[in-house]
Amino acid sequence: MSEDDLIALFAPRLPVTDAEVLGSGDDAAVVSVDGDLVVSTDMAVQDHDFRMEWSTGADVGWRVAMQNLADIDAMGAVPTALEVALAMPRDTEVEWVLSFADGLREACEPHGVGVVGGDLSGAAQIVVAVTALGETHGTDPVTRADAAPGDVIAVAGPLGAAAAGLAQLEQGTRVAPAAIDLFLRPQPRIGAGLEAALHGATAMMDLSDGLARDGARIARASEVRLAVESALVPVHEAASFTAQTMGVDALAWALGGGEDHHMVACFPRESAVPAGWVIVGVVEDGSGLTVDGAAPTVSGWDHFA
Template sequence: MSIADTGEFGLISRVVARLDAGPKALLGPGDDGAVVAAPDGRVVASTDVLVEGRHFRRDWAGAAEIGRRAAAANLADIVAMGADPTALLVALCAPTDLDVAWAEELAEGLAAETALVGAGVVGGDVSASPTLMIAVTALGDLGGRPPVTRDGAQPGDIVALAGRTGWAAAGYTILSRGFRTPKALVEAYRCPQVPYAAGPRAAAAGATSMIDVSDGLLQDMGHVATASLVAIDLRTEAFSVPDQMRDAATALGVDPYHWLLAGGDDHALAATFPPGVTLPEGWREIGSVHDGEGLTVDRKPWTGGTGWDHFR
């Protein structure tokens, strides 16, 4: 059955039946707007859009996996501000011949990922479109903490990472070459493992800046260096190459450090902390902040790619 067969409101009812508005929703889907509790009095908001052929392929990942990726990309932005996610709003633009079961599975993936952080999907919109697109807006609550922005890094700070990098990029490369193994790397691309709890922990520990690593560690830390008017150096010795990644890199003729340092879609969190601080659980030191500007690796300019750019 296609979504043209169900019609707009039939599609909405099928999708909503698979969603949970979450504990922070005072009024969920079904009205002109949702009502979400904001105990802090400030709301953190972020939006991402995923376009078929640009951000995902249906022959590479199932609908539920794409739903999880769409939710993760937005939820990671919220925790990177040091906030706790509270709700998602989702808009689906789809061809009229799309199987309604695909949309239902997408909703199940969205629900599964938001459940990991105690949030929910509180509303959204649907529209016919020749191109399949998923637009997600995430909301979060700071819990009385100041937001952790990109412009607070100071010379002498420690650069630290929570989560993993390179796995999703390796999976993307494997899929783009027509392979489906190693499974662990392919699954990392299909469904990222985001260190959600690490964001609020970093904020509570006094992180001076933080960012979601969505486009590549070098590119995203470059944003922090630019915003903070500092120089940042990363150390390759802080990154170990897993055996599966090393084997895949050898087979594909890729430098694994290109995946680790310039690969996106894992949604790790990178932050800077004052010198001498005890890093919170889940964080490890990977570099340092200095006077100056720009980004270096092992105190030298990086000559490889730095990450994803939508228009490059």
């Protein structure tokens, strides 16, 4: 199938957005913006970020969409549109591409986000690059750099499920299918970042690489120490069950697993933390991140480790 024929086949499956002035089909898309424009880019590479034997095309589409929506949400902004570039071998099944488009739509439509363009290319393996666009509606974006001593640290959802799902896939077991589902299709609470911004969050990011690594990034940007208490960290029940079955520590997955994509944020006081968020520690003078007063024993995800 030619490139133009393939585009004509999958383009009608893609989601649309009210912010779209001109969508795919021209040299560039045109999107209206209210407030500041927020932009983020992420990539997913076959056999590094996903495996074909584990994932359907729809799973990959969902996953790349959701991790990019979370990046926009982590700035306290509202995601509006994605640009998706897809490179793949010429013998890739057309049905996989259509399934990929379906996954994008399933992830984006509930949030009013459209896919407004992108690119196709040939490659030795499948590579997806997504650029996400969002808008602030006049509010100030929340960065990693303004946490202050005395702030409280909170997370927007239970952690460790994605890591537990990955562990099962690697071992060929299915002791907790819910964790596998959350690895293949993360379910961050999109909108929690905007909620945190409206409640006065001082610093925030999404947990793509684990609380230990991502929290340390906030600490470095804000020049403070994030002191986490392990007893307060919410561990997903599917991660706890998987860990019990495998004889491992679920807390290690919650701290270092990553890919849950829930928000971690700092707030100026406990009363500012929105309902549904869980306080996991405090911000102190110093540097880095500690767990129960010591350096964490897990490091989180690193693409080059």
